[in-house]
Amino acid sequence: MGSMRVVVCGGGVIGAATAYFLAKAGAEPIVIERTAVACGASGKSGGFLALDWCDGSPLQPLARRSFALHRQLAEAMPERWGYRPVTTLHLQHDARRSPANDQPTGLPAWLDSATIPTQRLGTPETTAVIHPAAFTRGLLEAAREAGASLVDATVTDLARRSDGSVSGVVAGGESISADAVVIAMGPWSNLLTTLDLPPVHALEGSSLVFRLEDGPTEPVAFFVDYLGADGTHDSPEVVARSDGTVYVSGLSAQPPLPADPGHVAPQPATADRLLAMVRAFAPGLASSPVLARQACFRPVMRDGLPLLGPVPDAPGAFVATGHSVWGMLNAPATGELVADLVLGKSPGIDPAPFAVDRRGLG
Numbered sequence: 001m002g003s004m005r006v007v008v009c010g011g012g013v014i015g016a017a018t019a020y021f022l023a024k025a026g027a028e029p030i031v032i033e034r035t036a037v038a039c040g041a042s043g044k045s046g047g048f049l050a051l052d053w054c055d056g057s058p059l060q061p062l063a064r065r066s067f068a069l070h071r072q073l074a075e076a077m078p079e080r081w082g083y084r085p086v087t088t089l090h091l092q093h094d095a096r097r098s099p100a101n102d103q104p105t106g107l108p109a110w111l112d113s114a115t116i117p118t119q120r121l122g123t124p125e126t127t128a129v130i131h132p133a134a135f136t137r138g139l140l141e142a143a144r145e146a147g148a149s150l151v152d153a154t155v156t157d158l159a160r161r162s163d164g165s166v167s168g169v170v171a172g173g174e175s176i177s178a179d180a181v182v183i184a185m186g187p188w189s190n191l192l193t194t195l196d197l198p199p200v201h202a203l204e205g206s207s208l209v210f211r212l213e214d215g216p217t218e219p220v221a222f223f224v225d226y227l228g229a230d231g232t233h234d235s236p237e238v239v240a241r242s243d244g245t246v247y248v249s250g251l252s253a254q255p256p257l258p259a260d261p262g263h264v265a266p267q268p269a270t271a272d273r274l275l276a277m278v279r280a281f282a283p284g285l286a287s288s289p290v291l292a293r294q295a296c297f298r299p300v301m302r303d304g305l306p307l308l309g310p311v312p313d314a315p316g317a318f319v320a321t322g323h324s325v326w327g328m329l330n331a332p333a334t335g336e337l338v339a340d341l342v343l344g345k346s347p348g349i350d351p352a353p354f355a356v357d358r359r360g361l362g
Protein backbone atom coordinates (compact mmCIF):
# COMPACT_ATOMS: atom_id res chain seq x y z
CA MET A 1 0.00 0.00 0.00
CA GLY A 2 1.29 3.48 -0.88
CA SER A 3 1.44 6.35 1.56
CA MET A 4 -1.79 7.98 2.72
CA ARG A 5 -2.83 11.08 0.78
CA VAL A 6 -4.28 13.72 3.09
CA VAL A 7 -5.69 17.05 1.92
CA VAL A 8 -5.22 19.74 4.58
CA CYS A 9 -7.52 22.71 3.92
CA GLY A 10 -5.96 25.97 5.17
CA GLY A 11 -2.36 27.19 5.41
CA GLY A 12 -2.51 28.70 8.89
CA VAL A 13 -0.45 27.45 11.79
CA ILE A 14 -2.85 24.56 12.46
CA GLY A 15 -2.76 23.35 8.84
CA ALA A 16 1.04 23.76 8.73
CA ALA A 17 1.58 21.82 11.98
CA THR A 18 -0.80 19.06 10.88
CA ALA A 19 1.00 18.76 7.52
CA TYR A 20 4.36 18.71 9.30
CA PHE A 21 3.48 15.78 11.57
CA LEU A 22 1.69 13.91 8.77
CA ALA A 23 4.73 14.25 6.48
CA LYS A 24 7.11 13.22 9.27
CA ALA A 25 4.98 10.08 9.78
CA GLY A 26 5.34 9.16 6.11
CA ALA A 27 1.96 10.37 4.82
CA GLU A 28 1.54 12.61 1.78
CA PRO A 29 -0.13 15.86 2.91
CA ILE A 30 -1.42 18.34 0.34
CA VAL A 31 -2.04 21.76 1.91
CA ILE A 32 -4.56 23.92 0.05
CA GLU A 33 -4.47 27.66 0.88
CA ARG A 34 -6.69 30.21 -0.85
CA THR A 35 -4.92 33.51 -0.07
CA ALA A 36 -1.38 33.15 1.31
CA VAL A 37 0.24 30.95 3.95
CA ALA A 38 -0.07 32.70 7.35
CA CYS A 39 -2.26 35.49 5.93
CA GLY A 40 -4.70 35.30 8.86
CA ALA A 41 -4.28 35.17 12.65
CA SER A 42 -1.35 32.79 12.23
CA GLY A 43 0.71 35.62 10.74
CA LYS A 44 -0.67 38.46 12.86
CA SER A 45 -0.83 37.07 16.38
CA GLY A 46 1.44 37.77 19.32
CA GLY A 47 3.25 34.45 19.16
CA PHE A 48 3.35 34.32 22.96
CA LEU A 49 3.80 30.82 24.45
CA ALA A 50 3.30 29.67 28.04
CA LEU A 51 3.96 26.30 29.69
CA ASP A 52 1.40 26.36 32.48
CA TRP A 53 -1.20 29.07 31.76
CA CYS A 54 -3.74 26.46 30.63
CA ASP A 55 -3.23 24.31 33.76
CA GLY A 56 -6.45 23.28 35.43
CA SER A 57 -8.38 23.40 32.12
CA PRO A 58 -8.90 20.58 29.59
CA LEU A 59 -6.18 22.30 27.53
CA GLN A 60 -3.45 21.46 30.05
CA PRO A 61 -1.99 18.34 28.35
CA LEU A 62 -2.15 19.94 24.89
CA ALA A 63 -0.47 23.15 26.08
CA ARG A 64 2.26 21.43 28.06
CA ARG A 65 3.06 19.04 25.21
CA SER A 66 3.04 21.96 22.78
CA PHE A 67 5.38 24.08 24.88
CA ALA A 68 7.86 21.17 24.93
CA LEU A 69 7.47 20.60 21.17
CA HIS A 70 8.06 24.32 20.47
CA ARG A 71 11.43 24.05 22.21
CA GLN A 72 12.32 20.84 20.35
CA LEU A 73 11.32 22.32 16.98
CA ALA A 74 13.34 25.47 17.65
CA GLU A 75 16.36 23.33 18.55
CA ALA A 76 15.95 21.16 15.45
CA MET A 77 15.49 24.19 13.17
CA PRO A 78 17.38 27.02 14.91
CA GLU A 79 17.13 30.70 13.89
CA ARG A 80 14.12 30.08 11.67
CA TRP A 81 11.33 31.87 13.55
CA GLY A 82 12.97 33.79 16.39
CA TYR A 83 12.05 31.42 19.23
CA ARG A 84 12.96 33.36 22.33
CA PRO A 85 12.46 32.50 26.02
CA VAL A 86 11.17 35.63 27.81
CA THR A 87 10.46 37.09 31.22
CA THR A 88 6.76 37.94 31.36
CA LEU A 89 5.47 40.72 33.59
CA HIS A 90 2.15 42.20 34.47
CA LEU A 91 2.44 46.00 34.22
CA GLN A 92 0.07 48.72 35.28
CA HIS A 93 -0.26 52.12 33.68
CA ASP A 94 -2.60 54.56 35.38
CA ALA A 95 -2.73 57.80 33.41
CA ARG A 96 -4.31 59.51 36.39
CA ARG A 97 -1.37 58.80 38.68
CA SER A 98 1.77 60.93 38.68
CA PRO A 99 4.85 59.22 37.27
CA ALA A 100 7.31 57.53 39.62
CA ASN A 101 10.52 59.41 40.28
CA ASP A 102 12.75 56.55 39.29
CA GLN A 103 11.77 53.76 36.97
CA PRO A 104 12.38 50.19 38.23
CA THR A 105 15.56 48.78 36.72
CA GLY A 106 15.61 46.03 34.12
CA LEU A 107 12.71 47.41 32.10
CA PRO A 108 13.10 48.66 28.52
CA ALA A 109 13.75 52.40 28.27
CA TRP A 110 10.77 52.79 25.93
CA LEU A 111 8.26 52.30 28.75
CA ASP A 112 6.75 55.34 30.46
CA SER A 113 7.95 55.92 34.03
CA ALA A 114 4.32 55.61 35.21
CA THR A 115 4.16 52.07 33.77
CA ILE A 116 5.11 49.88 36.69
CA PRO A 117 5.52 46.11 37.15
CA THR A 118 3.03 44.58 39.56
CA GLN A 119 3.65 40.85 39.15
CA ARG A 120 5.97 38.38 37.44
CA LEU A 121 3.80 36.09 35.33
CA GLY A 122 6.47 33.91 33.74
CA THR A 123 10.19 33.19 33.53
CA PRO A 124 12.35 32.19 30.53
CA GLU A 125 11.70 28.58 31.62
CA THR A 126 7.91 28.97 31.41
CA THR A 127 7.28 31.62 28.74
CA ALA A 128 8.64 32.22 25.23
CA VAL A 129 7.79 34.02 22.00
CA ILE A 130 8.00 33.18 18.32
CA HIS A 131 7.50 35.20 15.16
CA PRO A 132 4.11 33.75 14.14
CA ALA A 133 4.32 34.16 10.35
CA ALA A 134 7.89 32.84 10.23
CA PHE A 135 6.90 29.88 12.42
CA THR A 136 3.92 28.99 10.22
CA ARG A 137 5.93 29.30 7.00
CA GLY A 138 8.91 27.48 8.56
CA LEU A 139 6.81 24.50 9.65
CA LEU A 140 5.19 24.29 6.25
CA GLU A 141 8.58 24.46 4.56
CA ALA A 142 9.83 21.65 6.81
CA ALA A 143 6.69 19.67 5.90
CA ARG A 144 7.45 20.20 2.21
CA GLU A 145 11.02 19.01 2.72
CA ALA A 146 9.47 15.86 4.22
CA GLY A 147 7.14 15.31 1.24
CA ALA A 148 4.16 17.67 1.67
CA SER A 149 2.94 19.86 -1.17
CA LEU A 150 1.19 23.24 -1.26
CA VAL A 151 -1.64 24.11 -3.64
CA ASP A 152 -2.81 27.65 -4.22
CA ALA A 153 -6.63 27.32 -4.49
CA THR A 154 -9.93 27.88 -2.70
CA VAL A 155 -11.58 24.78 -1.25
CA THR A 156 -15.30 25.03 -2.04
CA ASP A 157 -16.66 21.59 -1.24
CA LEU A 158 -15.93 18.05 -0.18
CA ALA A 159 -16.10 15.16 -2.63
CA ARG A 160 -18.10 12.21 -1.31
CA ARG A 161 -18.71 8.62 -2.30
CA SER A 162 -22.26 7.26 -2.46
CA ASP A 163 -21.92 5.92 1.12
CA GLY A 164 -21.21 9.45 2.40
CA SER A 165 -17.51 8.90 3.02
CA VAL A 166 -15.15 11.64 1.92
CA SER A 167 -13.00 11.00 -1.16
CA GLY A 168 -11.33 14.40 -1.46
CA VAL A 169 -12.19 18.05 -2.03
CA VAL A 170 -13.25 20.39 -4.77
CA ALA A 171 -10.77 23.26 -5.00
CA GLY A 172 -10.45 25.85 -7.74
CA GLY A 173 -13.13 23.98 -9.68
CA GLU A 174 -11.13 20.75 -9.71
CA SER A 175 -11.44 17.55 -7.72
CA ILE A 176 -8.46 16.56 -5.64
CA SER A 177 -8.72 13.02 -4.36
CA ALA A 178 -7.53 11.99 -0.93
CA ASP A 179 -7.78 9.20 1.63
CA ALA A 180 -8.61 11.79 4.31
CA VAL A 181 -9.36 15.53 4.52
CA VAL A 182 -8.50 17.85 7.43
CA ILE A 183 -10.43 21.13 7.69
CA ALA A 184 -8.08 23.72 9.25
CA MET A 185 -9.56 26.91 7.81
CA GLY A 186 -9.61 28.79 11.10
CA PRO A 187 -12.67 31.08 11.40
CA TRP A 188 -13.64 30.13 7.82
CA SER A 189 -14.08 26.43 8.70
CA ASN A 190 -17.90 26.72 8.56
CA LEU A 191 -17.73 27.80 4.94
CA LEU A 192 -17.95 24.21 3.74
CA THR A 193 -21.68 24.06 4.36
CA THR A 194 -21.99 20.47 3.17
CA LEU A 195 -20.07 19.40 6.29
CA ASP A 196 -22.10 19.55 9.50
CA LEU A 197 -19.74 21.34 11.93
CA PRO A 198 -20.76 23.25 15.05
CA PRO A 199 -20.48 27.06 14.72
CA VAL A 200 -16.93 28.45 14.73
CA HIS A 201 -17.11 32.06 15.91
CA ALA A 202 -14.68 34.74 14.73
CA LEU A 203 -13.30 37.27 17.19
CA GLU A 204 -11.24 40.17 15.88
CA GLY A 205 -8.04 41.48 17.47
CA SER A 206 -6.03 44.52 16.37
CA SER A 207 -2.30 44.95 16.53
CA LEU A 208 0.62 47.22 15.72
CA VAL A 209 4.20 46.23 14.95
CA PHE A 210 6.98 48.73 15.73
CA ARG A 211 10.62 48.63 14.66
CA LEU A 212 13.02 49.71 17.38
CA GLU A 213 15.79 51.94 16.03
CA ASP A 214 18.40 50.43 18.39
CA GLY A 215 17.84 46.76 17.51
CA PRO A 216 16.36 43.99 19.65
CA THR A 217 15.26 44.90 23.14
CA GLU A 218 15.31 42.82 26.34
CA PRO A 219 13.58 39.40 26.00
CA VAL A 220 10.28 40.38 27.61
CA ALA A 221 6.53 40.09 27.22
CA PHE A 222 4.10 42.38 29.04
CA PHE A 223 0.44 42.11 29.93
CA VAL A 224 -0.60 45.68 30.64
CA ASP A 225 -3.42 46.86 32.83
CA TYR A 226 -4.13 50.22 31.20
CA LEU A 227 -6.24 52.86 32.91
CA GLY A 228 -6.73 55.84 30.61
CA ALA A 229 -7.07 59.49 31.62
CA ASP A 230 -10.76 59.26 30.68
CA GLY A 231 -11.34 56.29 32.99
CA THR A 232 -11.23 53.66 30.22
CA HIS A 233 -9.72 50.29 31.05
CA ASP A 234 -7.90 48.15 28.47
CA SER A 235 -5.49 45.22 28.51
CA PRO A 236 -2.91 45.56 25.73
CA GLU A 237 -0.25 42.86 25.33
CA VAL A 238 3.34 43.53 24.31
CA VAL A 239 5.86 41.08 22.86
CA ALA A 240 9.51 42.01 22.21
CA ARG A 241 10.82 39.93 19.30
CA SER A 242 14.35 38.87 18.49
CA ASP A 243 14.25 40.67 15.11
CA GLY A 244 14.08 44.08 16.79
CA THR A 245 10.34 44.50 16.37
CA VAL A 246 7.81 44.92 19.15
CA TYR A 247 4.23 43.72 18.75
CA VAL A 248 1.32 45.29 20.63
CA SER A 249 -2.22 43.88 20.47
CA GLY A 250 -5.52 44.72 22.09
CA LEU A 251 -9.06 45.99 21.53
CA SER A 252 -10.98 42.83 20.64
CA ALA A 253 -14.21 43.25 18.71
CA GLN A 254 -16.74 41.11 16.86
CA PRO A 255 -17.42 42.69 13.46
CA PRO A 256 -18.68 40.37 10.70
CA LEU A 257 -16.00 38.07 9.28
CA PRO A 258 -15.18 38.95 5.65
CA ALA A 259 -15.88 35.89 3.47
CA ASP A 260 -12.50 36.33 1.76
CA PRO A 261 -9.47 36.14 4.12
CA GLY A 262 -7.73 38.64 1.81
CA HIS A 263 -10.34 41.27 2.71
CA VAL A 264 -9.54 41.41 6.45
CA ALA A 265 -8.33 44.96 7.18
CA PRO A 266 -7.80 46.99 10.34
CA GLN A 267 -10.33 49.66 11.32
CA PRO A 268 -8.38 52.96 11.17
CA ALA A 269 -10.11 54.27 14.31
CA THR A 270 -9.17 51.14 16.28
CA ALA A 271 -5.54 51.29 15.16
CA ASP A 272 -5.45 54.98 16.17
CA ARG A 273 -6.86 54.15 19.61
CA LEU A 274 -4.26 51.43 20.12
CA LEU A 275 -1.49 53.83 19.06
CA ALA A 276 -2.76 56.49 21.49
CA MET A 277 -2.60 53.92 24.27
CA VAL A 278 0.97 52.94 23.34
CA ARG A 279 1.90 56.65 23.33
CA ALA A 280 0.80 56.81 26.96
CA PHE A 281 2.31 53.62 28.41
CA ALA A 282 5.35 53.25 26.11
CA PRO A 283 6.19 56.61 24.50
CA GLY A 284 9.60 55.41 23.30
CA LEU A 285 7.85 52.66 21.37
CA ALA A 286 5.14 54.91 19.93
CA SER A 287 7.81 57.17 18.43
CA SER A 288 9.41 54.22 16.55
CA PRO A 289 8.43 53.44 12.95
CA VAL A 290 5.19 51.46 12.64
CA LEU A 291 5.78 48.45 10.35
CA ALA A 292 2.20 47.16 10.41
CA ARG A 293 -1.28 48.15 11.49
CA GLN A 294 -3.28 44.97 11.27
CA ALA A 295 -6.32 42.99 12.35
CA CYS A 296 -7.08 39.29 12.35
CA PHE A 297 -9.81 36.91 13.46
CA ARG A 298 -9.29 34.04 15.85
CA PRO A 299 -11.52 30.96 15.64
CA VAL A 300 -13.51 30.43 18.85
CA MET A 301 -15.90 27.64 19.87
CA ARG A 302 -18.75 28.30 22.26
CA ASP A 303 -16.97 26.54 25.17
CA GLY A 304 -13.58 28.07 24.33
CA LEU A 305 -11.90 24.73 23.56
CA PRO A 306 -10.52 23.64 20.17
CA LEU A 307 -12.48 21.40 17.82
CA LEU A 308 -10.26 18.42 16.92
CA GLY A 309 -10.89 15.03 15.41
CA PRO A 310 -13.12 13.05 13.08
CA VAL A 311 -16.38 14.58 11.85
CA PRO A 312 -19.33 12.30 12.64
CA ASP A 313 -21.33 11.13 9.59
CA ALA A 314 -18.46 12.01 7.24
CA PRO A 315 -15.92 9.16 7.38
CA GLY A 316 -12.54 10.42 6.19
CA ALA A 317 -13.19 14.03 7.27
CA PHE A 318 -11.36 15.58 10.23
CA VAL A 319 -11.37 19.08 11.66
CA ALA A 320 -8.74 21.10 13.55
CA THR A 321 -9.78 24.61 14.55
CA GLY A 322 -11.22 26.75 17.36
CA HIS A 323 -7.93 27.46 19.13
CA SER A 324 -9.00 30.92 20.25
CA VAL A 325 -6.14 32.86 21.95
CA TRP A 326 -3.80 29.85 22.14
CA GLY A 327 -3.44 28.67 18.54
CA MET A 328 0.25 29.52 18.19
CA LEU A 329 1.04 27.76 21.46
CA ASN A 330 -1.12 24.72 20.81
CA ALA A 331 -0.34 24.18 17.13
CA PRO A 332 2.47 21.60 17.54
CA ALA A 333 0.60 19.20 19.85
CA THR A 334 -2.55 19.73 17.76
CA GLY A 335 -0.67 18.77 14.59
CA GLU A 336 0.77 15.70 16.30
CA LEU A 337 -2.63 14.66 17.72
CA VAL A 338 -4.57 15.19 14.49
CA ALA A 339 -1.90 13.36 12.45
CA ASP A 340 -2.21 10.39 14.84
CA LEU A 341 -6.02 10.40 14.54
CA VAL A 342 -5.90 10.59 10.73
CA LEU A 343 -3.34 7.79 10.54
CA GLY A 344 -5.29 5.61 12.98
CA LYS A 345 -2.58 5.63 15.65
CA SER A 346 -3.45 5.96 19.30
CA PRO A 347 -2.67 9.55 20.29
CA GLY A 348 -0.54 10.56 23.29
CA ILE A 349 -3.21 13.05 24.41
CA ASP A 350 -6.86 12.20 25.06
CA PRO A 351 -8.85 13.92 22.29
CA ALA A 352 -12.24 13.53 24.07
CA PRO A 353 -12.49 17.13 25.43
CA PHE A 354 -12.09 18.43 21.86
CA ALA A 355 -14.50 16.02 20.11
CA VAL A 356 -16.74 17.43 17.39
CA ASP A 357 -19.87 15.88 18.94
CA ARG A 358 -19.27 17.07 22.51
CA ARG A 359 -22.16 18.85 24.19
CA GLY A 360 -22.64 22.59 24.40
CA LEU A 361 -21.34 23.71 21.02
CA GLY A 362 -24.62 24.40 19.22
Ligand SMILES: Cc1cc2nc3c(=O)[nH]c(=O)nc-3n(C[C@H](O)[C@H](O)[C@H](O)COP(=O)(O)OP(=O)(O)OC[C@H]3O[C@@H](n4cnc5c(N)ncnc54)[C@H](O)[C@@H]3O)c2cc1C
Pocket residue numbers: 009010011012013014015032033034035036037038039040041042043044045046047048049153154155156184185186187188191203204205206207249250261296297298299320321322323324325326327328329330
Ligand atom coordinates in the same frame (compact mmCIF):
# COMPACT_ATOMS: atom_id res chain seq x y z
C1 LIG B 1 -4.71 39.58 17.83
C2 LIG B 1 -4.41 38.13 18.10
C3 LIG B 1 -3.33 37.79 18.91
C4 LIG B 1 -3.05 36.45 19.19
N1 LIG B 1 -1.98 36.13 19.99
C5 LIG B 1 -1.69 34.82 20.25
C6 LIG B 1 -0.57 34.48 21.08
O1 LIG B 1 0.16 35.36 21.54
N2 LIG B 1 -0.33 33.16 21.34
C7 LIG B 1 -1.14 32.16 20.85
O2 LIG B 1 -0.88 30.98 21.14
N3 LIG B 1 -2.18 32.46 20.02
C8 LIG B 1 -2.48 33.76 19.73
N4 LIG B 1 -3.56 34.08 18.94
C9 LIG B 1 -4.40 32.98 18.43
C10 LIG B 1 -3.83 32.35 17.16
O3 LIG B 1 -3.32 33.36 16.31
C11 LIG B 1 -4.92 31.55 16.45
O4 LIG B 1 -5.54 30.65 17.34
C12 LIG B 1 -4.33 30.73 15.29
O5 LIG B 1 -3.56 31.56 14.44
C13 LIG B 1 -5.42 30.05 14.47
O6 LIG B 1 -4.79 29.36 13.43
P1 LIG B 1 -5.59 28.60 12.30
O7 LIG B 1 -4.59 27.91 11.45
O8 LIG B 1 -6.69 27.81 12.93
O9 LIG B 1 -6.38 29.77 11.51
P2 LIG B 1 -5.87 30.89 10.43
O10 LIG B 1 -4.57 31.47 10.80
O11 LIG B 1 -7.03 31.79 10.28
O12 LIG B 1 -5.65 30.02 9.13
C14 LIG B 1 -6.72 29.56 8.33
C15 LIG B 1 -6.25 29.60 6.88
O13 LIG B 1 -7.26 29.00 6.07
C16 LIG B 1 -7.29 29.70 4.84
N5 LIG B 1 -8.59 29.46 4.21
C17 LIG B 1 -9.79 29.95 4.59
N6 LIG B 1 -10.75 29.50 3.77
C18 LIG B 1 -10.15 28.70 2.85
C19 LIG B 1 -10.62 27.94 1.73
N7 LIG B 1 -11.92 27.91 1.41
N8 LIG B 1 -9.72 27.24 1.01
C20 LIG B 1 -8.40 27.25 1.33
N9 LIG B 1 -7.90 27.96 2.37
C21 LIG B 1 -8.77 28.67 3.14
C22 LIG B 1 -7.10 31.16 5.25
O14 LIG B 1 -6.67 31.95 4.16
C23 LIG B 1 -6.05 31.02 6.35
O15 LIG B 1 -4.74 31.15 5.87
C24 LIG B 1 -3.86 35.42 18.64
C25 LIG B 1 -4.93 35.76 17.80
C26 LIG B 1 -5.21 37.09 17.53
C27 LIG B 1 -6.38 37.43 16.63
